[in-house]
Amino acid sequence: xxxxxxxxxxxVAVSVVGILGIVSVDILGAGNWSGFGPLQRMGxxxxxxxALVGFVLIRLGDRPA
Amino acid sequence: xxxxxxxxxxxxxxxxxxxxxxAYVGYLVIYVSYAVDLFRWPFDYxxxxxxxxxxxxxxxxxxxxxxxxxxxxxxASNYPPLFHLLIVPLLPIFGPRLIAGRLLSFAxxxxxxxxxxxxxxxxxxxxxxxxxxxxxIPLISGLGYLASNYVYQIGPLCRMHMTLVMFETLAIAxxxxxxxxxxxxRNLILALAMLFCAGYTKQTAVFTVAxxxxxxxxxxxxxxxxxxxxxxxxxxxxxxxxNVGTQGEWWVNIIQANVNEFDYRQTLFLFGQWLRLHTLFVxxxxxxxxxxxxxxxxxxxxxxxxxxxxxxxxxxKWGAGFGYFTTAVAAACLTSGLALGKLRSGDWMSKMxxxxxxxxxxxxxxxxxxxxxxxxxxxxxxxxxxPTSGPVFGPMSRILSVDDQLAYGKGENLAPxxxxxxxxxxxxxxxxxxxxLSPEDHVAGEKIMDYVRATEGPIFxxxxxxxxxxxxxxxxxxxxxxxxxxxxxxDTSEIIHHIDQQTFDLVIFRxxxxxxxxxxxxxxxxxxxxHVCMNGFTYHLLWPRRRLDSALLSPE
Numbered sequence: 001x002x003x004x005x006x007x008x009x010x011x012v013a014v015s016v017v018g019i020l021g022i023v024s025v026d027i028l029g030a031g032n033w034s035g036f037g038p039l040q041r042m043g044x045x046x047x048x049x050x051a052l053v054g055f056v057l058i059r060l061g062d063r064p065a
Numbered sequence: 066x067x068x069x070x071x072x073x074x075x076x077x078x079x080x081x082x083x084x085x086x087x088a089y090v091g092y093l094v095i096y097v098s099y100a101v102d103l104f105r106w107p108f109d110y111x112x113x114x115x116x117x118x119x120x121x122x123x124x125x126x127x128x129x130x131x132x133x134x135x136x137x138x139x140x141a142s143n144y145p146p147l148f149h150l151l152i153v154p155l156l157p158i159f160g161p162r163l164i165a166g167r168l169l170s171f172a173x174x175x176x177x178x179x180x181x182x183x184x185x186x187x188x189x190x191x192x193x194x195x196x197x198x199x200x201x202i203p204l205i206s207g208l209g210y211l212a213s214n215y216v217y218q219i220g221p222l223c224r225m226h227m228t229l230v231m232f233e234t235l236a237i238a239x240x241x242x243x244x245x246x247x248x249x250x251r252n253l254i255l256a257l258a259m260l261f262c263a264g265y266t267k268q269t270a271v272f273t274v275a276x277x278x279x280x281x282x283x284x285x286x287x288x289x290x291x292x293x294x295x296x297x298x299x300x301x302x303x304x305x306x307x308n309v310g311t312q313g314e315w316w317v318n319i320i321q322a323n324v325n326e327f328d329y330r331q332t333l334f335l336f337g338q339w340l341r342l343h344t345l346f347v348x349x350x351x352x353x354x355x356x357x358x359x360x361x362x363x364x365x366x367x368x369x370x371x372x373x374x375x376x377x378x379x380x381x382k383w384g385a386g387f388g389y390f391t392t393a394v395a396a397a398c399l400t401s402g403l404a405l406g407k408l409r410s411g412d413w414m415s416k417m418x419x420x421x422x423x424x425x426x427x428x429x430x431x432x433x434x435x436x437x438x439x440x441x442x443x444x445x446x447x448x449x450x451x452p453t454s455g456p457v458f459g460p461m462s463r464i465l466s467v468d469d470q471l472a473y474g475k476g477e478n479l480a481p482x483x484x485x486x487x488x489x490x491x492x493x494x495x496x497x498x499x500x501x502l503s504p505e506d507h508v509a510g511e512k513i514m515d516y517v518r519a520t521e522g523p524i525f526x527x528x529x530x531x532x533x534x535x536x537x538x539x540x541x542x543x544x545x546x547x548x549x550x551x552x553x554x555x556d557t558s559e560i561i562h563h564i565d566q567q568t569f570d571l572v573i574f575r576x577x578x579x580x581x582x583x584x585x586x587x588x589x590x591x592x593x594x595x596h597v598c599m600n601g602f603t604y605h606l607l608w609p610r611r612r613l614d615s616a617l618l619s620p621e
Contacts, residue, residue, distance in 0.1 A: 002283045039329050056359065064362050065283050 007065040008057030015051035019044055074431045081438035082201055088445040089205055092212035095451050095458070100171050100221035102501045104164050108510045108530045110600065111498060112544070112576065114163055114223040115529025116142065119539045121152035122161050131311040131318045134549055135556040137563065138523065138540040141318045143548060146307075147265040148225035161533055166223030173231040174211060174220040180234045181399045182207030184241070184366070189406025197434050198406055205441050206402030213394045214342050214450050214491055215387050218498035225266050226388045230395050232263035233273040233369075237396075240277040241365035244284060253281070253288065257296050264300055268323065269376045273392065276372035280365040322548040325383040332381035339377065339390045342492060345444035346394070349401035356407070366403060370396040383551075384544060387493075405440075409433055447492060452501045454488035462490060472496050473601050484598035502600065509599035513573065516595070516606050520570035525587075527575050540569070543578040550580035561586045567609035574605040 022043040109115045120130040120142045130142035155165035186203035210216055219226050236259035243253040263270035282289035308315045340347050354367040373393035380389035453462035462468040467490040475486035489500030517524055517535045526532055529539045549555035564586040572591050591607035
C-alpha cells in the first residue's frame with residue numbers, strides 16, 4: 001500500500017524532472033519559439049502546482065493514498 | 066426546523082427532482098431522435114464513418130486494413146481493429162451499410178450510461194435506500210452522460226470513440242472492485258480484459274490503462290506489477306503479431322502516422338469549452354478528486370477523472386477534436402454523482418447539529434436534497450442542443466428562443482465553409498455534427514450517386530460511402546494519406562501517376578484533406594462539373610479533362 005507521503009515524494013520528483021525537462025528544451029534548442037514559449041510557461045506553471053500538491057501530500061504522512 | 070417546513074422542503078425537493086428528470090429525459094428523447102434520423106441516412110455524416118465501415122468490410126473478407134498507402138487503392142486505416150471487428154457480425158444482417166456501426170456505437174453509449182448509473186448507485190445508495198441516493202442521483206449521472214453535447218453528437222456515428230469509452234468505463238468499474246473479498250481476482254482479470262479491448266479500439270485508452278493500474282498500484286504494488294506485466298505482454302504479443310501479419314504497415318499506420326502537428330491553442334479552447342458545457346459535472350468531479358487526494362483515499366474513479374484530462378490535453382493534435390473529451394465526460398458524470406452522494410452522507414451534517422437546536426441532520430438532509438436537483442437544473446441549459454424544426458422541436462426551440470441561433474448560422478451570418486444552414490441549435494456554437502438531415506439532403510445524396518453509378522471504374526472520393534453504395538472499391542483514405550505525407554511516410558508517385566492518366570472517371574471532394582501534391586495533380590487533370598449542397602457542405606464533382614474535351618469535340 002502506498003502512503004500519502006510516498007505519493008507526495010513521487011509527485012514532487014515527477015514535477016522537478018518535468019520542470020527541468022521543460023527548461024532544458026531551450027538549452028537543446030528545440031521548440032518553435034525563441035526564449036520561453038507559451039507551452040513552456042504552462043508546463044512550468046503546472047509543474048509548480050503539482051510540486052505544491054506533492055509537498056502537501058508529504059505532510060499528510062502515512063495515511064493510505 | 067418545524068415539521069411543516071420540512072414537509073414543504075420535501076415537496077419542493079420532489080417537484081424539483083421531477084423537473085430535473087423531465088429535462089434530462091428530454092435530452093434522451095433528442096438523442097434517440099437524432100440517432101434514428103442517422104440510422105436512415107446512407108451516406109457519410111461525419112467524414113470518417115465510411116472508412117471505419119470499410120475496415121469492417123475488409124476484415125469480413127479476411128483482409129487487413131493496414132496497407133501500403135503508396136500503392137493502389139491508396140487506402141489504409143489509422144485505427145486499431147476492435148470496433149471494426151465488432152461490426153463484422155452485423156454485416157450479414159444490415160449489409161455493408163453504416164447502420165451496423167451506428168447501432169453498435171449507439172448501444173455502447175447506452176451501456177456506458179447504464180454503467181455510470183450502476184456504479185454511482187452501488188457507491189452512494191445507503192442502507193436506507195432513499196430515492197435520492199438509490200435512483201435519482203444515479204439516474205441523472207447516467208443521463209447526464211447522454212445529455213452531453215459531445216456524446217450526443219458522436220454517439221450514433223459509425224466511429225470508434227464511444228465503444229472505447231464503454232470499454233474504459235467497464236474497466237474502471239471492474240478495477241474499482243479488485244479488492245472484493247469474494248470476486249477480487251475475477252474483477253481484476255475482467256478489468257484487464259476491458260483495458261485490452263479499449264486499447265485495441267483506440268490508442269488514447271492508454272490514459273485509462275494508466276489510471277486503472279495506478280489505482281491497483283496505490284493499494285497493492287505486487288498485484289499492480291503482475292497485472293501491468295500481464296497486460297503489457299498480451300497487448301504487446303498481439304501488436305507484434307499484427308505487425309508481422311501486415312509486413313510492418315500496422316506500426317506505420319497506427320503509430321508513426323499519428324504523430325501530428327500540435328496546436329496548444331486548440332487544446333486550451335477545447336478545455337474551456339468542455340468546462341463551459343459540463344460545468345457542474347467537472348467542478349464536482351474535480352472537487353471529489355481534491356477531497357479524496359487530501360482527506361480520503363484515492364478511488365479508481367477519481368484517478369480516471371484525472372488521467373482522462375490527459376486525453377483532453379492531446380486534443381490539440383491535428384485531426385483531434387472534442388471527441389477526445391468523451392472519456393473525461395464519462396468520468397466527470399460518474400465522479401460528480403459520487404461527490405453528491407458524499408455531500409448527502411457526510412459527517413458535516415452531524416456537526417451542524419452542534420450549531421443549535423434548529424439544525425437537525427434530517428432537516429439539513431432534506432435541504433441538501435432540494436439543492437441537488439437545483440444544481441442539475443442549472444447544469445441542464447448549459448448543454449442545450451436541439452433541432453429547431455419539426456412539430457415538437459420547432460415550437461420548443463421558439464419557446465427557448467434559440468430557433469434563430471443555428472449551428473452554421475444563416476443568411477448573411479452563414480459560416481463561409483457551408484452552403485446551407487441546418488435546423489439545429491447547440492450551446493457549443495458552431496459544430497458540424499448533431500443536426501437532423503432534411504429531405505433535400507437525401508435528394509442531394511441521390512444526385513451524387515447518379516454521377517457515381519454513371520462511371521464504370523473506381524472513383525476517387527473523399528468519402529467512402531459513395532463507393533461502397535455503388536459496389537466499387539474504396540480508393541484513398543484522405544486524412545490518413547495526409548497524416549503519412551506530413552510525416553514523410555508517403556510516396557505519392559503512383560497516386561499522381563494514376564491522376565495524370567485520369568484513371569478515375571469521377572473525383573468527389575468535400576474538405577480536400579489530401580496531400581498538396583495530390584490536390585495539385587487533380588487540379589491539373591480534372592475539372593468541376595457540378596457542385597452539390599448536401600448536409601450543409603458543398604460536394605465538388607470533377608470529371609477528367611479528357612472526358613470534357615471529348616464531350617466538347619463530339620457533334621452532340
